Amino acid sequence: MTGIMDIVYAEYNYWIYVALMMIGFYAMIAKKNLVKKVIGANIFQTAIFLFYISLSDITGGTAPIIVHGDHAAEVIYTNPVPHVLILTAIVVAVSTTAVALALIIRIYDEYGSLDEDVILAARRNLQPEFSEYARQKEVDT
Amino acid sequence: MSGIQESIIIRTVVRIMVPFIALFALYVIIHGASGPGGGFQGGVIFGAAIILYAMIYGIEDGKKIISDKVNRILSSTGLVLYAGTGLLCMVFGGKFLQYNAVPLFPNPAETAAILMDVVEVGIGITVLAVMVSLFFDISPPETEDDEMFPEEVEQ
Amino acid sequence: MKILALFAVLLAGGMLLYAGQDLPAFGDQNSPAYQHPMTTRFIEESENETGVYNIVTALLANYRGYDTLGETTVIFTAGMAVILLLRRREL
Incomplete structure (x- = not known):
């Protein structure tokens, strides 16, 4: 039994990230509102960022910036590689979020709703009361 | 114009704070080689300064600082600065982005450090311009005669 | 559902x-990611090779410079995509 408790204590960070990931994943697949889906995707991404950053952590280590001086030999640096990868990933996350929000604004302009079901039904039937596109077509014909 | 924008305290504090935030952003960009920081972080902080100003003083006043045209030019300038540094290395006979090839200083590591600063500044300019343009585009227009949001479809 | x-x-x-x-x-200091020779090499050699103290910046702008160029292109493209999506009527 102590073995299991040791594992939980040594790896509690992974449990936190899995919980965060589950929250984000649930928001992505269960919520109908498109903005909530984007928020869920962001929580999911944050869980993965934290996972990578925690992999790079070393007990007693400092930030990976070279130290000069008397104690330079004793300094332990944390692993710099995951930091670089996540700096890259954060930028991609910001870009995808921005494009997703812009698409949502256009969708709201077009269909007057953010609900996934309403949008899908409107797209399927092209009901004039939901779709700018269908109304335009009706005017044209 | 909402209540928070009319508050004299917030307007004054923002007007005083914005130059210091911008200065801190420049510090973060330039200091990226020898301490925590870098182009992405500094660019986002600089963008946040302008976004803060635009949030309190209105989008129109914010566009007086960085207009859409300047924004477009800046966002491509950073990328050109970055790619131009890579091409500069090719001009001096190295590979793309091989900083050591440029004979700027006798010590190749020193040359690499200088050119990496140029690259960071390029990243910072692009990130700043894109952040500000994202904010200006996604935020709803303030004027009544906007065409971005046509009146909602009756259901 | x-x-x-x-x-x-x-x-x-x-x-x-x-x-x-x-x-x-x-x-854990003995994790495979930290014991990998690449990590050790970056920590030991990056200052001599790139001339900057910050290893993250050295990795980002020098070793992975090509990747970061693509990164800047990604954020530039995202800005242009938002402009194309939302600024249709005026130019």
Whole structure:
């Protein structure tokens, strides 16, 4: 039994990230509102960022910036590689979020709703009361 | 114009704070080689300064600082600065982005450090311009005669 | 439907937790990622090779410079995409 408790204590960070990931994943697949889906995707991404950053952590280590001086030999640096990868990933996350929000604004302009079901039904039937596109077509014909 | 924008305290504090935030952003960009920081972080902080100003003083006043045209030019300038540094290395006979090839200083590591600063500044300019343009585009227009949001479809 | 989503989420989380048992402990200095020769080399050699103290910046702008160029292109493209999507009527 102590073995299991040791594992939980040594790896509690992974449990936190899995919980965060589950929250984000649930928001992505269960919520109908498109903005909530984007928020869920962001929580999911944050869980993965934290996972990578925690992999790079070393007990007693400092930030990976070279130290000069008397104690330079004793300094332990944390692993710099995951930091670089996540700096890259954060930028991609910001870009995808921005494009997703812009698409949502256009969708709201077009269909007057953010609900996934309403949008899908409107797209399927092209009901004039939901779709700018269908109304335009009706005017044209 | 909402209540928070009319508050004299917030307007004054923002007007005083914005130059210091911008200065801190420049510090973060330039200091990226020898301490925590870098182009992405500094660019986002600089963008946040302008976004803060635009949030309190209105989008129109914010566009007086960085207009859409300047924004477009800046966002491509950073990328050109970055790619131009890579091409500069090719001009001096190295590979793309091989900083050591440029004979700027006798010590190749020193040359690499200088050119990496140029690259960071390029990243910072692009990130700043894109952040500000994202904010200006996604935020709803303030004027009544906007065409971005046509009146909602009756259901 | 929400029960199904909850089930899928719990399944994914359980699978990750099961797989995560093999991961190194938090702050472990003997983790494979830290003991990898590449990490050691970056920490020891990057100052001589690139001339900057910050290893993250050295990696970002020098060793992975091409990747960062693509990164800047990604954020530039995202800005242009938002302009194309939202600024249709005026130019």
